[in-house]
């Protein structure tokens with residue numbers, strides 16, 4: 077039974093990025109239809125840890141997007157209910173040896189020039205910030221701008237707070253994109269019928285490449301797998317997000333596809349989350365004991381008290397990866413009316429509000445809150461012609 | 464029978480690793496051993512026997528456990544078979560995952576009574592037999608968390624291992640063939656059972672006449688339980704359900720309603736029965752997370768659970784991995800024994816390259832018996848499938864997830880207002896299923912409430928489309944994970960992947 081429905085904007089994907097696009101578009105008075113083949117936050121958003129980070133980003137377009145997002149998240153924390161678990165808890169990056177610390181210091185200095193607040197913490201002072209950290213670490217940096225949110229709740233409440241301007245169609249897969257004879261987009265098709273709108277946003281996350289193909293354009297989004305370990309609930313033994321700086325020194329080294337670096341954080345509900353691994357193995361969910369071994373070793377090295385703690389659960393998620401590690405955000409000149417907001421890899425929770433604000437501005441015909449050079453860096457057609 | 468891997472050292476590998484030492488696993492291990500395979504048998508409990516052949520704990524020195532078992536003899540035979548075999552029995556080994564390890568499979572276990580033992584163990588084998596049994600299906604209703612409410616199977620198990628009664632006046636309720644058995648055991652142990660309350664009608668079996676005719680022993684067994692119920696003056700109420708439990712600090716009584724075919728309570732049929740305990744069970748669900756974790760395909764059973772897809776010789780969809788007993792669909796101990804033996808033979812045929820073993824007359828006879836009993840199991844599952852109307856028993860204040868104290872109202876709100884549509888999205892939005900039990904208790908109920916038809920409590924049975932992913936079958940300490948053996952020969956896909964952020 078075909079249904080007719082029209083709105084100003086169709087958002088494909090009800091992850092945190094799609095939710096943020098809908099949220100900011102609704103604030104501008106647009107009518108939005110959000111379509112997802114599953115539930116809200118059923119994709120990678122449901123697997124994300126919810127760190128809103130500036131600490132891990134090199135100066136450049138992504139860092140500027142993250143800084144803008146950080147401000148927007150702070151604003152949102154007043155608008156959204158406390159249930160989204162927004163916490164401005166700060167991040168702590170630690171270095172075990174002098175080499176790591178030197179690299180970290182240089183990195184932090186460059187970040188500081190780009191607007192990041194980074195405070196050096198001497199080795200013997202680390203325990204004032206995190207009493208359970210392992211002894212003997214060389215030092216670290218505290219990043220007070222790092223924050224955290226519960227991703228699935230954030231997505232659900234971003235949509236809910238947008239009010240009646242947002243219509244949700246869940247359990248409905250977008251299987252086609254409708255175009256006029258001149259190639260401009262005029263809506264999408266789902267098994268339930270056609271939905272009409274002059275703008276369609278690809279917020280399909282890790283499946284953004286597949287959806288781009290449906291729309292007739294190429295976008296090389298690929299899954300980059302990550303495992304998370306979830307422990308039994310604990311009293312707060314880890315206060316901030318804490319991770320090892322080794323990765324900063326390691327960026328260019330190692331040829332193994334599997335990368336792991338210990339990332340440890342407590343949650344308001346009690347369990348400690350332990351990451352992070354990255355590997356490109358397609359959409360394979362099979363448990364990798366090697367990943368578990370490395371994550372467990374890394375976490376117990378940072379926080380020896382965790383060794384006796386039980387892991388209740390582990391799960392894999394698939395980060396939406398683009399070859400240059402930058403998201404695709406903006407209008408697609410190859411298909412007028414189509415916009416992309418996907419490919420945020422391991423930072424989509426953090427980058428969602430700024431992405432949503434950019435997309436909403438573009439759809440409303442306004443200037444986006446980013447400068448032209450950054451918009452250029454995120455342009456979705458940049459991979460055109462590369463295989 | 465060796466019982467310590469240290470006799471051989473951990474580097475050695477086995478032909479077969481059997482996980483679970485219940486009826487199915489014992490039969491499989493013994494059969495494979497007789498055919499000359501090197502077999503390791505891992506089980507989390509301290510003794511063999513599984514759920515059915517539960518011993519009274521040795522310390523209690525109970526006499527005559529046979530009184531509780533009609534086919535204790537079969538078990539005694541298997542136990543003797545094990546004692547006389549070369550099977551390495553690893554008791555107290557909780558297997559938390561099975562992973563591929565080159566040409567072999569690695570069963571990773573932790574030891575110690577409650578899984579936090581120091582020593583992680585890895586058993587490598589050319590093949591694996593999953594014989595991990597089933598667990599009880601729990602459906603919530605107002606009052607189900609009160610002390611005095613126990614699982615029907617749990618009550619049976621308590622009786623078998625500790626000989627303790629959960630109360631003195633015990634209502635037995637839910638659905639499934641276990642209920643009359645539990646009621647009779649409780650009564651025989653001295654409890655008063657004011658009623659057995661069965662939500663389905665036994666007429667459901669009439670829809671599978673062939674399966675009934677082929678299994679005369681099952682009918683005789685049912686008749687025997689019927690007679691025993693009469694003897695103990697236990698009334699059986701079919702098409703009825705306990706829809707509420709009353710009591711302040713513990714059970715003082717229950718409300719029983721007549722229900723329609725969909726298990727929806729019929730108006731003006733509520734009736735109160737005084738009791739001090741309720742043994743409630745809505746059937747069993749296969750425990751298959753180890754197998755699904757490594758990619759074995761599943762099918763939906765007639766009562767909406769998930770069971771492993773198996774071929775004619777008990778092999779799963781993943782070559783080299785077999786399953787027997789409840790993991791392939793709940794069917795009882797005699798079926799589990801037959802399947803275990805068949806699997807043991809099939810594994811030996813593969814490992815030894817002796818195809819003739821599975822074509823022999825013994826294997827053929829086992830297959831026939833298996834098929835006959837499976838048909839009955841299917842009829843049973845169909846007759847006792849939870850009706851979609853059970854969600855009407857819940858009021859919004861009823862806790863659905865007891866670990867995280869999430870109510871039915873909260874789950875319904877997540878679906879209505881926040882876009883949840885399945886157990887996973889409900890979990891992410893409400894924490895239902897995130898606690899200690901990891902959704903093992905509330906998962907089925909949450910899935911029903913989350914699915915669009917479950918909301919109205921009508922339409923088709925509202926059941927989860929795929930089994931929940933639970934890659935860790937039991938909790939494991941970080942220390943145990945950190946002590947995992949490093950890969951000796953790991954061939955990674957080549958290519959340099961620069962590392963970016965930490966998250």
Ligand SMILES: Cc1cc2nc3c(=O)[nH]c(=O)nc-3n(C[C@H](O)[C@H](O)[C@H](O)COP(=O)(O)OP(=O)(O)OC[C@H]3O[C@@H](n4cnc5c(N)ncnc54)[C@H](O)[C@@H]3O)c2cc1C
Nearest residue numbers: 089091093119120121124125127250281393423424425426
């Ligand atoms: C282990 C792990 C840890 C992470 N930790 C963090 C972190 O700490 N901080 C951070 O910022 N990021 C983190 N990330 C990354 C973050 O989770 C993602 O970048 C982010 O969730 C992407 O959101 P999204 O909305 O773009 O995609 P998704 O959440 O995947 O949403 C896409 C949606 O599109 C739907 N869809 C796809 N195709 C169609 C179609 N054809 N029709 C209809 N619907 C469709 C899907 O069903 C899905 O719901 C982590 C990721 C992983 C895997």
Ligand SMILES: Cc1cc2nc3c(=O)[nH]c(=O)nc-3n(C[C@H](O)[C@H](O)[C@H](O)COP(=O)(O)OP(=O)(O)OC[C@H]3O[C@@H](n4cnc5c(N)ncnc54)[C@H](O)[C@@H]3O)c2cc1C
Nearest residue numbers: 483485486487507513514515558595596616788789795796
């Ligand atoms: C609580 C309960 C009570 C029951 N009571 C009765 C009854 O009274 N009468 C009746 O006819 N049937 C009863 N059953 C049904 C009974 O399960 C089967 O009839 C029969 O036991 C099936 O045999 P099996 O070998 O498939 O599984 P089981 O006998 O259940 O054996 C499975 C074995 O696997 C082990 N195991 C599971 N997971 C792991 C793991 N991760 N690592 C290591 N070991 C593991 C368990 O410890 C167990 O010993 C009951 C079932 C349950 C769940």
